[in-house]
Amino acid sequence: xxxxxxxxxxxxxxxxxxxxxxxxxxxxxxxxxxxxxxxxxxxxxxxxxxxxxxxxxxxxxxxxxxxxxxxxxxxxxxxxxxxxxxxxxxxxxxxxxxxxxxxxxxxxxxxxxxxxxxxxxxxxxxxxxxxxxxxxxxxxxxxxxxxxxxxxxxxxxxxxxxxxxxxxxxxxxxxxxxxxxxxxxxxxxxxxxxxxxxxxxxxxxxxxxxxxxxxxxxxxxxxxxxxxxxxxxxxxxxxxxxxxxxxxxxxxxxxxxxxxxxxxxxxxxxxxxxxxxxxxxxxxxxxxxxxxxxxxxxxxxxxxxxxxxxxxxxxxxxxxxxxxxxxxxxxxxxxxxxxxxxxxxxxxxxxxxxxxxxxxxxxxxxxxxxxxxxxxxxxxxxxxxxxxx
Numbered sequence: 001x002x003x004x005x006x007x008x009x010x011x012x013x014x015x016x017x018x019x020x021x022x023x024x025x026x027x028x029x030x031x032x033x034x035x036x037x038x039x040x041x042x043x044x045x046x047x048x049x050x051x052x053x054x055x056x057x058x059x060x061x062x063x064x065x066x067x068x069x070x071x072x073x074x075x076x077x078x079x080x081x082x083x084x085x086x087x088x089x090x091x092x093x094x095x096x097x098x099x100x101x102x103x104x105x106x107x108x109x110x111x112x113x114x115x116x117x118x119x120x121x122x123x124x125x126x127x128x129x130x131x132x133x134x135x136x137x138x139x140x141x142x143x144x145x146x147x148x149x150x151x152x153x154x155x156x157x158x159x160x161x162x163x164x165x166x167x168x169x170x171x172x173x174x175x176x177x178x179x180x181x182x183x184x185x186x187x188x189x190x191x192x193x194x195x196x197x198x199x200x201x202x203x204x205x206x207x208x209x210x211x212x213x214x215x216x217x218x219x220x221x222x223x224x225x226x227x228x229x230x231x232x233x234x235x236x237x238x239x240x241x242x243x244x245x246x247x248x249x250x251x252x253x254x255x256x257x258x259x260x261x262x263x264x265x266x267x268x269x270x271x272x273x274x275x276x277x278x279x280x281x282x283x284x285x286x287x288x289x290x291x292x293x294x295x296x297x298x299x300x301x302x303x304x305x306x307x308x309x310x311x312x313x314x315x316x317x318x319x320x321x322x323x324x325x326x327x328x329x330x331x332x333x334x335x336x337x338x339x340x341x342x343x344x345x346x347x348x349x350x351x352x353x354x355x356x357x358x359x360x361x362x363x364x365x366x367x368x369x370x371x372x373x374x375x376x377x378x379x380x381x382x383x384x385x386x387x388x389x
């Protein structure tokens with residue numbers, strides 16, 4: 001008789017820790033995850049997965065485990081690291097200068113590897129499990145690339161699930177809810193083009209710095225006019241203009257980002273930003289050139305799949321340790337591209353508040369190894385519930 005998912009995960013802890021430390025010491029950034037993918041594929045082959053495809057979506061790995069006829073489920077882990085110089089001094093610190101697993105993707109990959117091994121051994125499900133090891137979650141949209149490469153055509157999963165470790169949430173607790181879990185992420189660049197001239201004779205020019213400075217304040221008002229029950233954040237993060245003390249430049253450039261929780265607000269923010277930039281510049285005798293890029297859509301959990309994920313979470317960690325009322329994060333996650341194609345659920349797994357569990361993207365961050373077996377157990381129980389024998 002198979003042991004409980006949590007007991008099985010805990011029994012695998014020594015291997016999980018070894019894998020995680022190896023991955024942490026050898027971080028690779030977006031679409032450079034060649035050694036990481038090689039390691040993942042080698043482990044999956046050792047576990048006896050039915051099919052292993054490498055190089056999918058450039059550096060992604062997809063593996064298939066079948067056990068009779070039935071429905072199918074996709075489980076996803078991200079593999080990439082960040083361009084950060086690690087400041088930790090433990091033995092498994094990064095050996096690749098300027099690259100670091102500062103977001104816990106080493107732990108996510110490890111937990112999915114553990115689930116693959118145990119599911120291959122236990123076979124207590126009926127149907128197909130697809131293991132999606134995704135590259136380039138950080139900024140480069142690896143999920144979009146895998147989707148465009150035909151992920152859901154080649155691997156016709158009925159639903160897909162993801163998770164992320166979450167510092168600040170108590171160790172081993174789980175948070176999830178239907179609807180928006182993470183925000184959309186858009187980037188903008190606005191060139192304010194005036195007429196340059198001598199700084200001592202501003203009457204002969206059109207000062208783009210003055211207009212751009214006014215535009216910075218005006219852009220902040222956009223958020224205040226959105227639906228107050230549908231959050232958005234706009235931040236101007238760069239302002240570039242001029243290179244001399246006595247010259248009014250021809251051009252000033254603003255750059256920044258927008259986060260929003262619904263497609264409707266995402267649409268309206270882009271539309272209103274373009275209208276405001278164009279109108280304000282024209283009113284001051286200048287013109288605006290606006291470049292707007294939609295990076296990630298909002299991460300929207302489907303109701304039925306969220307209910308299933310909640311059942312799995314409660315079975316593993318207990319009902320009192322599962323939260324369904326935490327607010328969404330204004331951070332972003334490219335798992336959203338997968339959720340545009342298939343229903344699914346994305347959860348947060350609490351990493352606690354311990355030494356090394358500082359916030360994500362910090363040069364002293366380290367994944368909390370204590371939650372590795374919990375993540376494995378969650379995946380096992382989710383498959384048992386989604387693909388019952």
